[in-house]
Amino acid sequence: MTKNISSNCPYNTAVLFGVLLLTLGLTGCSDSPSDEEPNEMVLQSTLNTKIKSLDPISIRDVASSQVAYQIFETLYQYHFLKRPYEIEPLLAEGMPQISDDNMTYTIKIKKGVLFQDDACFPEGKGRELKSWDFVYAIKRIANIKNLSENWAYLDNKISGLDEFREYTKSCKSEEKIDYSREVEGLQTPDDYTLVIKLTKPWPQLVISTLTNAATSPVAEEAAVFYGKNIISHPVGTGPFKLKKWQKGSYIELVRNPNFRGELYPSEGESSDAEAGYLDDAGKPMPFIDKIVWTFIEESQPAWFLFLQGKLDAKAIPKDNWDEAMTGAGELTPKMKQLNIHLETFIEPSTFWLGFNMEDPVLGKNKPLRRAISYVINREKFIELFFGGRGLVAHGFVAPLLDSYDPDIKRYGYAEYNPEKARELLKEAREINGGDIPELKITLPGTETFYRQMGQLLRRYLNDVGINVEVECMDWPTYQEKVNTKSVQIFSAGVTAGTPDAEDFLAMFYSKKKSPGPNQFNYSNPEYDKLYEKIEVMPASEERIRLYRKMELMVLDDCPAAFMNHRLAYVLRHDWYKNYKPHVFGYGLGKYRRIDMRKRAAYKELLKTVK
Amino acid sequence: MIIYIIRRLLYTIPIVFGVLLLTFVLFTLVGGDISIEIAGKGASAATINEIRQEYGLNKPLFLSWDSQFVNHFKSALTFDFGRARDREPVIDKIKRGAGPSLALMVPIFVGTIIISVSLALIIAFLRGTVWDSLTVIICVAGMSIPYLSFILFGQYFLAYKWGLSPVFFSPDLSMAQYTALPILIGIVTGLGGEVRFYRTVMLDEMRSDYVRTAFAKGLSTRRVLFKHVLKNAMIPIITRVVLAIPFLFLGSLLLERFFGIPGLGYLMIEAIGSRDYFVINAMTYISAILFVIFNVITDICYAWVDPRVSFD
Secondary structure (H helix, E strand, O other): OHHHHHOOOHHHHHHHHHHHHHHHHHHHOOOOOOOOOOOOOOEEEEEEOOOOOHHHHHOOOHHHHHHHHHHHHEEEEOOOOOOOOOEEOOOOOOOOEEEOOOOOEEEEOOOOOOOOOOOOOHHOOOOOOOOOHHHHHHHHHOHHHHOOOOHHHHHEEEOOOHHHHHHHHHHHHHOOOOOOOOOOEEEEOOOOOEEEEEOOOOOHHHHHHHHHHHOOOOHHHHHHHHHHHHHHHOOOOOEEEEEEEEEEEEEEEEEEOOOOEEEEOOOOOOOOOOOHHHHOOEOOOOOOOEEEEEOOOOOHHHHHHHHHOOOEEEEEHHHHHHHOOOOOOOOOOHHHHHEEEEEEEEEEEEEEEEOOOOOOOOOOHHHHHHHHHHHHOOHHHHHHHOOOOEEEEEOOOOOOOOOOOOHHHHHHHOOOOOHHHHHHHHHHHHHOOOOOEEEEEEEEEOHHHHHHHHHHHHHHHHHHOOOEEEEEHHHHHHHHHHOOOOOOOEEEEEOOOOOOOOHHHHOOOOOHHOOOOEEOOOHHHHHHHHHHHOOOOOOOHHHHHHHHHHHHHHHHOOOOOEEEEEEEEEEEEEEEEOOOOOOOOOOOOOEEEEOOHHHHHHHHHHHHHO | EEEHHHHHHHHHEEEEHHHHHHHHHHHHHHHOHHHHHHHHOOOHHHHHHHHHHHHHHOOOOOOOOOOOOHHHHHHOOOOOEEEOOOOOOOHHHHHHHHHHHHHHHHHHHHHHHHHHHHHHHHHHHHHOOEEEEHHHHHHHHHHOOOOOHHHHHHHHHHHHEEEEEEOOOOOOOHHHHHHHHHHHHHHHHHHHHHHHHHHHHHHHHHHOHHHOOOOOOOOOOHHHHHHHHHHHHHHHHHHHHHHHHHHHOOOOOOHHHHHHOOOHHHHHHHHOOOOHHHHHHHHHHHEEEEHHHHHHHHHHHHHHHHOOOOOO
């Protein structure tokens, strides 16, 4: 009997397992067939969040921007090599002519720029870029039917545009909207001139909005032809065009043959020549034929792919830190043997523990807020949670911004001083009329990182006699609580999109309280007056002085304990050229180059390294 | 039988209505106002209000023909789930994700059933022997090891170290190539619990009088096991198997994430993370419908495999 069974049923099972293992063997042993041309220069990259859309009106997140900026171009861009960061024309012929009252910008547009070939154009041939394409793009953002997140950039900024938005509300459908309806602040005297008239001076127009993919030109033909499906059919003027997008999986761009052949920059920082960043000076771009981004959210597979040479660069994942770096902050011998290079750079970001200034306990008790700030050991925090990859935030303006004060540490606002905290707490209790009730810290995640962060903060505060409850929650719930002012102490951060700190200062303007960017619900009439002054002030030494003055006002009022600025550690393979860190630019694919010989030799190198 | 099926299908109407009501209450009343997120960072209160109007969030909740609930109900019945937060039609997202999810989950499901039922039959027959004890120990160990560990170790050893499979999805790979390893992991992970369950079911049957009678009459082991024991064990097997089918539609979040399979598991989690109620609502509704349908199928199967179960 037993023989009977063992000779039949296990056979079925074994066959099944066998088939699976065989499939594994076959799939793994054979090198995957590739549709790449033998000498095709492909940039292999990764995205850790999905691309939401490739329609300029919806491009706001990092993942979409990384892709969209290779397809769409803006009027201006940040110079690839020069530091401090400089603005230069991209689709514009030169820098704008600005009227004396700083209200009118006249911009000449380059001639001969073509949209990529696409079915939306007659005979599929991309037509020449005209000034109207910019006007059309901006009007699409204003159109309420499009529900563009980018409207916040333009709200009440361009003369007549808010009226156009009102008009779109009265239209029953998208098709009924007349885009030729005049907007006073958007004029096209000829096909190559764009005039923008503002409602009030807006010094950030060029550096933030006209460098933003949201304002890239859109061909009306494409919007009409693809309708709502334009999110998946980008038609731009940039160096690359979309070849394939398997949503949620990967996206592939190829060279745009209509691209005009922009030249690689010939000037940069003094060290750029030595670093090899000027080797391609004056050569027409782009260098690579194809960019492939694979969507990988988990760090383990991304790390394995990087080590296998299937990704060209990778930020070091927290869990693989020891494999990549020694305790002395250098690459491990294994990384060096693999000819992997380390790039480190400061990110223009600031993270904080914010206080809701409308909270009855915290809002009126400055000594309490100061005490909480003094009780946090920021250096320890950075060491524990970021492996030392960060800088203590002594203020809120991030490094690399024009108005960042490198000596801000001297004011001591981020000092770790428990004794001073205890002194301040005595004062705080008097103001409160007794013991401080239990406070609540709200953290934007439920993973171990946030739970551990909560434990550390609780310990710091408990040490000086402040009781706290820590609540960790998912991001949407957290956002809802912050937006509705339902938090007491919360953790948040921001990364700058331009070298101008105006965005950072707007976070404390009382007219932008939650759900606006002022999540602290901070209100200081004197600060507001200064903000209204700098908001319309062109860049100058005086403006920097005012920025710094405003920062100190905030630091003194302490609506937040500013914690850290981030440092990025990125590994890149030896074959990945022209990889100069750039924190304000996304359209960098055109500068990159791959040394195909070195990439081909990597497989052999990998076999020699254990 | 037709009357029975019609009656059962009519029972589903209040269930589906209940699901619609529940999702509406959860996402509209408890979930809060999504217009702030849609408006984007730095949006003014006026913009937020405009968006609320555009999405119809300013309409009455229930008591009107144009209320939010009636619109929610209408869109569900017509399977017009609108557009997701990224403006892509929800139904397109679901259609796109269903293929990869099913390509992953169906082989896992079928493989797990075949292997676990076969093993359970053998182990039940070998009850009390060292093989039985060993299998139980392995099953318990398999159940105790977290799912994630199987994935991490499988990916590290089988894919990265030994190169038996690709580490991750790549555009130039066939679906068979990039799903083979996750399917193997999915099957191995599920075996512990499944074998244990089916072993218990088989043991109950093996102790029955009719099995002793069958062996006493001289029937072969194969005939007793496959003709009699397996058939009589079909009721719990059907219950477990058929009711698991609707969940195949939901995919596997972890396998999809670790191996880059663009399926519905990840779509659902991503929608929850970004409060994309349009997607969550559609997925919940479709899952509920599938569950109800497969419940009816289960009942029909009972009567089909067991003559003692009557449609009356």
